[in-house]
Amino acid sequence: MQSHSISAVRSSTIYPIIEILDRHSAILQPLVITVHFPGILPWNVIDERRGIPLHFSISMEERYQSLLKPAVHATAIDSLSDNAPSAYSDDPSPVFGYQCTPSPEQDVPIPFLPLEPSFNTRNCVHWTHLRDQIENWLVSSVHTSSSQWTWGRDMFWLTFVTSNPCFPSGTWHMWNPSISLEGKFIEEWLKKSSMGIDATDCMNLHDYIWESFSKQATLFYPQLLLPAYIRHLTSV
Numbered sequence: 007m008q009s010h011s012i013s014a015v016r017s018s019t020i021y022p023i024i025e026i027l028d029r030h031s032a033i034l035q036p037l038v039i040t041v042h043f044p045g046i047l048p049w050n051v052i053d054e055r056r057g058i059p060l061h062f063s064i065s066m067e068e069r070y071q072s073l074l075k076p077a078v079h080a081t082a083i084d085s086l087s088d089n090a091p092s093a094y095s096d097d098p099s100p101v102f103g104y105q106c107t108p109s110p111e112q113d114v115p116i117p118f119l120p121l122e123p124s125f126n127t128r129n130c131v132h133w134t135h136l137r138d139q140i141e142n143w144l145v146s147s148v149h150t151s152s153s154q155w156t157w158g159r160d161m162f163w164l165t166f167v168t169s170n171p172c173f174p175s176g177t178w179h180m181w182n183p184s185i186s187l188e189g190k191f192i193e194e195w196l197k198k199s200s201m202g203i204d205a206t207d208c209m210n211l212h213d214y215i216w217e218s219f220s221k222q223a224t225l226f227y228p229q230l231l232l233p234a235y236i237r238h239l240t241s242v
Contacts, residue, residue, distance in 0.1 A: 038228040127216040137165035163192035168215045
């Protein structure tokens with residue numbers, strides 16, 4: 007059996023931000039963790055076919071284990087290249103409903119993030135433009151069997167509903183048929199559609215979508231969505 011030096015193991019205790027949902031429940035915000043590797047490796051110790059495997063684990067108190075199902079999605083950062091390859095977890099555990107399984111496809115660049123500094127979270131025109139950007143990116147650049155496609159599809163439906171708040175009633179933009187009506191958000195929206203939505207609720211809808219959009223974005227874009235924390239709270 008191959009021995010491992012205890013010095014190669016590093017551990018830390020981290021306390022995620024807790025977001026209160028209501029009087030009875032809360033959620034944990036996603037974590038963004040950066041790991042640096044000081045030092046230089048000689049070529050003769052590197053397996054060029056496998057690379058260097060890293061083993062990540064998350065532990066928590068037993069009382070939380072039946073309630074929380076953490077999973078890891080990792081993206082490699084190449085300091086010497088703009089075309090950084092992605093590293094995937096080999097644990098097919100769902101991350102917020104997404105199946106992060108190994109994929110032969112590299113993550114493709116996300117051209118619509120970060121958002122333009124002028125993006126107004128309560129402006130339907132801005133949401134419509136973002137919806138079109140996500141739709142074009144999905145159908146032209148993303149492999150349909152990748153976890154990035156599933157993530158992008160859910161991001162699309164968030165922007166679609168914001169720009170078409172009466173959907174599926176009324177008139178609305180016809181989307182590319184390759185984007186299926188699937189995903190937690192859009193499926194729940196359709197179930198509640200019989201209740202309708204009053205125009206006076208649009209501002210609250212925009213705030214709710216923005217919060218959901220921001221959380222989902224962190225799965226593949228754990229950076230600021232709006233440069234310098236710019237966020238518009240009034241319509242233009």
